[in-house]
Amino acid sequence: MEAVKISPKFQVVIPKKLRDALKLSPGQKVQMIVYENRIEMIPLRKISEMRGFLKGIDTTVERETDRV
Numbered sequence: 001m002e003a004v005k006i007s008p009k010f011q012v013v014i015p016k017k018l019r020d021a022l023k024l025s026p027g028q029k030v031q032m033i034v035y036e037n038r039i040e041m042i043p044l045r046k047i048s049e050m051r052g053f054l055k056g057i058d059t060t061v062e063r064e065t066d067r068v
Contacts, residue, residue, distance in 0.1 A: 014041075
């Protein structure tokens, strides 16, 4: 967990360790969501970069009969 300081202009710097782990780049957009009492930042990715990200997911969940 990393702590950051909010600047007088309400800006924050994403720590290098997190930028590297998430492969963030300058100018990349993130979606910010308020969830309960926290802010979540979700990197927006091109659909072509998403290919294969669900590889290995367990698809053996029970489904409603009208969804099969």
